[in-house]
Amino acid sequence: MIRLRLKNNPFQNRTSLQTRLFLTFFPLLIVILGCFLIYVNSYVIPPLREKTINERLMTATQVSDQLEEYIDVQNQLSQRILSNKNLFESLNFGPNSPIQGLQRVRLLKDMMFQALGPSLDIQDMGIYSLEGTLVSSYFGTSVPSSLKPVVEDERYETELNESSFILHADEPGTLDFIRPIMDVDGKVFGYLNIRLDYAYLQKVVDAVVGSRVYVVDSENRTIVKSAGAAGEANEEYKRPLPSDRGIYTDSSRNYIAYQQSEPSGWTTVIVTSKESVLGSVNSVRNVSILLIVSLTLFSFVYVYVFARNFVVPIRKLRGQIMRMNYSNLILRTDGKLHNNDLQLLNEAFGELLERLQTSIEREKLAVHEEAMARNTALQAQIAPHFIHNALYLISIAAQEGKNEAVSDMCKQLSESLRYIVSSPYKHASIREEIEHTKRYLSLVERNYEDDLDWEIEMDPSADDIQLPRLVIQPFVENCIEHAFENTAPPWKIHINIKLFNGLWAIEISDNGKGIDRAKIKEIVNKIQESDHGIQELKNSSLGIGNMGIINTVNRLKLMYKNRLFFNVFNNADSGTTIQIIASLKRDFY
Known part of the structure; x- marks a missing residue:
């Protein structure tokens, strides 16, 4: 006797085929996405982070080079003035009449004019006597009337006696380039003072976007700072640095890039928050995470739809079989099946039911x-x-x-x-x-x-x-x-x-x-x-x-x-x- 026994729930307490298909693809999907995430974090993010950090260091170097170039230009200007043979004669004088004094001032002004040429990137220029008294100035509006405090300052004695120059900030917002007027025999006749264009310095440091810029001298005094830098430079930025150039993080996890200039003795310090430095890196990481999450969700949906489309014909076939009884053994074929194996399975069930119907009759x-x-x-x-x-x-x-x-x-x-x-x-x-x-x-x-x-x-x-x-x-x-x-x-x-x-x-x-x-x-x-x-x-x-x-x-x-x-x-x-x-x-x- 042939008996057809169909239980109401043959898959109770079992995992469905759709779930099994989903769980089969799920580990592979996780492995692929995990590998992609590891690749991004290991081979994309670190180089990008290092490149971004190095860009901060390069910015500090560029600012320092621009300031150093500006100082070098003033040094060349002073050299042109000192190369004038009449300069020493004009300063080597004794008591004279007012007319002679006016002629000497006019002569010194001509020397400064010839040295400056058509371009003017300074505020003013002055020539001082050996005692530090102003003899002549180019404009006469910006330079100090006396350099006696600087000349008598022991800190500058060496530089002023060795044909070198010093950079002196008399008051906030001013900066002077001072050097001795010395002949080949080392005899000092007076001093040359070039008041630098502070607006130019400010423009250089303000050109750095998204960071605070400080320029400090060898004594850790702030020379110039960017508009967004409030107060003086932090003491932590003035600490003894291990090298002339480098980058580190402070206690607030800000990135500190610094560059020391040997000619001027200045140190350019650029303070950038971690968020600003790693902003692009974080953007890449966030985009990568978003992309991975999107791919994961899309893959889940795709696997789910694929599993469902694969299982739906089988469920329909099972549903038809569940509704069969001795008086109804008709299997309705699904003409929409695109899977050849499922189509063959459907046809095989149909033939089986036909034979079963005959046997039951x-x-x-x-x-x-x-x-x-x-x-x-x-x-x-x-x-x-x-x-x-x-x-x-x-x-x-x-x-x-x-x-x-x-x-x-x-x-x-x-x-x-x-x-x-x-x-x-x-x-x-x-x-x-x-x-x-x-x-x-x-x-x-x-x-x-x-x-x-x-x-x-x-x-x-x-x-x-x-x-x-x-x-x-x-x-x-x-x-x-x-x-x-x-x-x-x-x-x-x-x-x-x-x-x-x-x-x-x-x-x-x-x-x-x-x-x-x-x-x-x-x-x-x-x-x-x-x-x-x-x-x-x-x-x-x-x-x-x-x-x-x-x-x-x-x-x-x-x-x-x-x-x-x-x-x-x-x-x-x-x-x-x-x-x-x-x-x-x-x-x-």
């Missing part, structure tokens, strides 16, 4: 024929027993000379035989079964006369309920043959048929002697072991009473299967009740 036909054969065989056992008892009753009436009764009993027997033999393979209604039972009781009543009292109550709505033939009469016959032995008349039989909520019930009661408990248990066990009558056909040792009960119940089981309930019990006062209940609904259990 054959099985159903075989089961039907088997059931009919069983029912016929069981019914064939009941019929001879009924005929034997009826003829026995007719013979008794004939011996007593009851000719009219014999005639009526023969008519009743004829009607009963017609009911038994006509369409034996077809089921009968309860109404037909009751009519047959009434004819049997009429036959029996002729013999027992007033000793037998019977009553039938039937719900009119139960008329059309289908039963196998000869179901009620064998139970009634069993009452008459066995229940009333050793029981004084009157003998009573009560048949009650009810229908309610899709259930029908037949109760057959008598007032006989009852059945022993052990006998009831034996009957119930025989019914449970009989397997719809197969065992009974093989075993002929059962008594006639037992055979009638078991035979009838087995024929009902052939028709109603597990929707049948049978019970037999002794009444509280006297007699026995046989109860048969069945459901008209196929999904009763």
Whole structure:
């Protein structure tokens, strides 16, 4: 026998195919994205960070070079003035008249004009005597009137006696380039002071965007600072530096790039916050993270959609299989399948179901024929027993000379035989079964006369309920043959048929002697072991009473299967009740 068993939830407590596909691709996806993230952090971010930091250092170098170039230009200017041979004669003078003094001033102005040329990148220029007194100035508005404090300052003694120059800040916002006027023999005649263009210095440091710029001298005094640099340079920026050029981070995690100038002794310090220095690096990192997250989400969605599209046809196929039953084995093919393997699987299932449908039809036909054969065989056992008892009753009436009764009993027997033999393979209604039972009781009543009292109550709505033939009469016959032995008349039989909520019930009661408990248990066990009558056909040792009960119940089981309930019990006062209940609904259990 071929049986198709489909569970409601065959994948319960199991991982679905879609989830398995997703979990299969998920580790690979994580590995690929992880490798990409490692590559970015290891091979892209560090070089970019180093390049960005080096750019800060290069900026400090550029600012320092621009300032150094500016100082060098002033040094060249001073050299041009000192190369004039008339300069020493003009400063080597004693007491003279005012006219001579004016001529000397005019001569010095001409020297300064010739040295400056057409371009002017300073504020003013002045020539001072050996005592530091101003002798002549180019404009006469910016230079100090005396250099005596500088000349007498011991800190500058060495530079002013060795034909070198010093850079001196007299007050905030001013810067002087001072050098001695010395001949080849090392004799000092006076001093040259060039007041530098502070606006130019400010322009150079302000050109650095996003950073604070400080220019400090060798004594850690601030020469110039950018517009965004509040206050003086931090003491930490003025600390002794390990080299002339470098970059480090301070206590506030700012990047400090510095460059020392050997000619001027100045140190250019550029202070940049970590966010500004690593802004581009962080942007690349953030873009990389955003890209990775976007790729991850996109990959998740893609894998999910791919897994779903792959599994949906299988789920549809499974759903169709789950909805199949013995009466519906049609598999609707999906013409939208693009996967060749799924298409072949779909076609294979279709062919399998076609063969299964053919096998089931054959099985159903075989089961039907088997059931009919069983029912016929069981019914064939009941019929001879009924005929034997009826003829026995007719013979008794004939011996007593009851000719009219014999005639009526023969008519009743004829009607009963017609009911038994006509369409034996077809089921009968309860109404037909009751009519047959009434004819049997009429036959029996002729013999027992007033000793037998019977009553039938039937719900009119139960008329059309289908039963196998000869179901009620064998139970009634069993009452008459066995229940009333050793029981004084009157003998009573009560048949009650009810229908309610899709259930029908037949109760057959008598007032006989009852059945022993052990006998009831034996009957119930025989019914449970009989397997719809197969065992009974093989075993002929059962008594006639037992055979009638078991035979009838087995024929009902052939028709109603597990929707049948049978019970037999002794009444509280006297007699026995046989109860048969069945459901008209196929999904009763």
